[in-house]
Amino acid sequence: QVQLQQWGAGLLKPSETLSLTCGVHGGSFSGFHWSWIRQPPGGGLEWLGEFDHSGTPNYHPSLKSRLTISVDSSKSQFSLILSSVTAADTAVYYCARFWRVGAFDVWGHGTVVTVSS
Amino acid sequence: SSELTQDPAVSVASGQTVKITCQGDSLTTYHASWYQQKPGQAPVFVMYGRSTRPSGVPDRFSGSSSGNTASLTITGAQAEDEADYYCCSRDSSGTHRVFGGGTRLTVL
Numbered sequence: 001q002v003q004l005q006q007w008g009a010g011l012l013k014p015s016e017t018l019s020l021t022c023g024v025h026g027g028s029f030s031g032f033h034w035s036w037i038r039q040p041p042g043g044g045l046e047w048l049g050e051f052d053h054s055g056t057p058n059y060h061p062s063l064k065s066r067l068t069i070s071v072d073s074s075k076s077q078f079s080l081i082l083s084s085v086t087a088a089d090t091a092v093y094y095c096a097r098f099w100r101v102g103a104f105d106v107w108g109h110g111t112v113v114t115v116s117s
Numbered sequence: 118s119s120e121l122t123q124d125p126a127v128s129v130a131s132g133q134t135v136k137i138t139c140q141g142d143s144l145t146t147y148h149a150s151w152y153q154q155k156p157g158q159a160p161v162f163v164m165y166g167r168s169t170r171p172s173g174v175p176d177r178f179s180g181s182s183s184g185n186t187a188s189l190t191i192t193g194a195q196a197e198d199e200a201d202y203y204c205c206s207r208d209s210s211g212t213h214r215v216f217g218g219g220t221r222l223t224v225l
Contacts, residue, residue, distance in 0.1 A: 037216075044217075045152070045154075045203050045219070047205070047216060050214070058212070058213065060213060061213065094159055098214075099165075101165055101166060102165050103150035103165035103171075103205075104150070104152070104160070105162055105165075105171065107160060107161070108159065109159055
């Protein structure tokens with residue numbers, strides 16, 4: 001059974017760079033879209049972006065200038081880098097696998113990220 | 118605001134039927150998927166395509182779609198179904214994915 005294990009720094013100061021990594025265990029890395037989703041405190045889910053099976057990144061329009069998603073298929077890992085964070089970036093960040101039938105079928109456990117001076 | 122609109126909250130008496138809806142222009146072209154999220158947990162997908170249930174999801178969950186509205190119906194709601202439910206599809210450009218604002222389901 002595929003599991004996603006994510007890690008990265010959880011406490012940042014404004015203007016710093018958020019870096020998270022998600023490891024894929026127990027399944028194929030190819031043929032899926034690898035995604036990041038966040039959820040602010042008390043709020044809803046927000047799709048941030050993904051790296052599709054053809055190697056093309058796709059970012060949320062409002063984050064495109066600050067967001068980079070990369071993939072290391074040799075390690076079955078994918079990463080999120082979000083620059084110049086502010087308090088508005090405080091959220092639980094989830095990595096997720098998008099299955100081509102049309103759903104996020106596997107999710108990471110979530111990483112709490114707090115941006116505070 | 119999201120391009121997919123959901124009612125913020127819905128309640129249902131235990132054992133009764135409830136329909137959770139998701140509206141958006143993109144739904145005339147793209148299917149929605151549905152996610153259940155309980156407090157402190159990651160979301161879990163409960164429906165995809167027009168009306169396909171993943172393995173392990175009780176058959177009291179069903180999906181449907183008409184025009185610009187996708188629906189998730191729970192027939193005979195149980196206490197364990199109390200959760201937040203999110204739909205997800207494409208945005209109006211078809212380029213990016215977008216979640217609805219979520220519906221908090223309370224089972225009375």
